[in-house]
Amino acid sequence: MCALWVVKIVQPLFTKFRLPAGGACAALVPERSARFRRSARGERTAGKMARLGKAAVAAWERYRRWGWPAVSFGVHRGLGALLARKPERAPWWLPACRQKSSVSFLSRPDLPNLAYKRLKGKSPGIIFIPGYISNMNGTKALAIEEFCKSLGHACIRFDYSGLGNSDGNLEECTVGKWRKDVLSVIDELAVGPQILVGSSLGGWLMLHAAIARPQKVVALIGIAAAVDSLVTQFNQLPIETKKEIEMKGVWSMPSKYSEEGVYRVQYSVVKEAEHHCLLHSPIPVSCPVRLLHGMKDDIIPWQTSVQVADRIVSTDVDVILRKHSDHRMKEKADLQLLVYTIDDLIDKLSTVVN
Numbered sequence: 001m002c003a004l005w006v007v008k009i010v011q012p013l014f015t016k017f018r019l020p021a022g023g024a025c026a027a028l029v030p031e032r033s034a035r036f037r038r039s040a041r042g043e044r045t046a047g048k049m050a051r052l053g054k055a056a057v058a059a060w061e062r063y064r065r066w067g068w069p070a071v072s073f074g075v076h077r078g079l080g081a082l083l084a085r086k087p088e089r090a091p092w093w094l095p096a097c098r099q100k101s102s103v104s105f106l107s108r109p110d111l112p113n114l115a116y117k118r119l120k121g122k123s124p125g126i127i128f129i130p131g132y133i134s135n136m137n138g139t140k141a142l143a144i145e146e147f148c149k150s151l152g153h154a155c156i157r158f159d160y161s162g163l164g165n166s167d168g169n170l171e172e173c174t175v176g177k178w179r180k181d182v183l184s185v186i187d188e189l190a191v192g193p194q195i196l197v198g199s200s201l202g203g204w205l206m207l208h209a210a211i212a213r214p215q216k217v218v219a220l221i222g223i224a225a226a227v228d229s230l231v232t233q234f235n236q237l238p239i240e241t242k243k244e245i246e247m248k249g250v251w252s253m254p255s256k257y258s259e260e261g262v263y264r265v266q267y268s269v270v271k272e273a274e275h276h277c278l279l280h281s282p283i284p285v286s287c288p289v290r291l292l293h294g295m296k297d298d299i300i301p302w303q304t305s306v307q308v309a310d311r312i313v314s315t316d317v318d319v320i321l322r323k324h325s326d327h328r329m330k331e332k333a334d335l336q337l338l339v340y341t342i343d344d345l346i347d348k349l350s351t352v353v354n
Contacts, residue, residue, distance in 0.1 A: 119155040141157045
């Protein structure tokens with residue numbers, strides 16, 4: 001039976017709003033935020049804030065750097081509260097995302113050592129899985145770590161073998177080898193249940209990790225998830241071009257994100273990736289899944305996330321589309337949506353456990 005899923009188009013947040021008191025000039029506030037303020041749960045949160053005292057003020061200062069109001073405290077942070085801009089100013093918060101932890105290395109027999117940074121904290125932990133030819137020091141990785149630090153939750157970011165500070169030769173890397181990297185991080189570094197956040201290629205690998213480690217992976221967030229993309233894009237090439245790539249052994253894949261304008265992908269990598277395709281059959285992932293995608297993405301079409309949602313067997317799957325976002329989804333509003341999604345899943349999982 002087909003999985004149930006929801007598509008939300010975010011412009012900039014949701015399509016359904018209410019006007020608050022103050023007339024047409026007042027800011028639009030999502031209806032969900034109003035329900036939260038009226039709920040008993042919201043009242044308990046307010047009581048909790050009153051007891052936090054100086055600790056709450058200190059923590060609130062961290063949220064101010066993101067431009068979020070103090071209502072971000074509590075078991076559940078409403079969407080409107082978390083993403084609302086402060087009327088007096090909306091400071092750019094990236095200076096808060098400083099790298100303070102030193103790089104560590106995971107030693108693996110017969111496999112390249114992996115560079116990583118780990119923030120210890122509460123469960124569920126968050127693991128960021130980067131995109132193709134990307135590393136653990138990207139904007140999204142740093143934003144997630146800073147957010148986890150503010151909540152006291154564990155966080156791990158790492159470099160694939162052959163990239164960043166990790167050992168290995170990039171030309172020898174394959175989707176299968178990077179899949180092993182992700183599983184090594186989950187098995188050797190992560191403690192307790194984990195939420196995986198996969199960007200682009202990382203969105204493909206997070207699904208493989210959820211299939212291989214269902215007891216440890218409790219939720220997934222894909223950012224422009226490039227599931228099967230390497231194989232799909234190759235198969236869309238003209239027959240003559242594919243034959244030429246096969247003869248040369250290298251595919252010069254055009255990319256505006258490369259300084260040279262192309263990524264040089266070994267033909268053997270494309271053939272190996274065929275063994276890891278998922279969209280040809282139901283994807284046996286049963287945990288909550290959130291798929292974020294920009295409708296201006298010219299690398300991985302947003303329809304891919306809809307197709308992934310249709311294939312996943314879980315009944316708790318949302319596709320959230322941002323109308324004006326591109327493939328990288330690293331603008332401030334994109335990052336705020338990302339960390340809200342993480343926060344909402346943490347709350348959901350805590351409610352289930354309790």
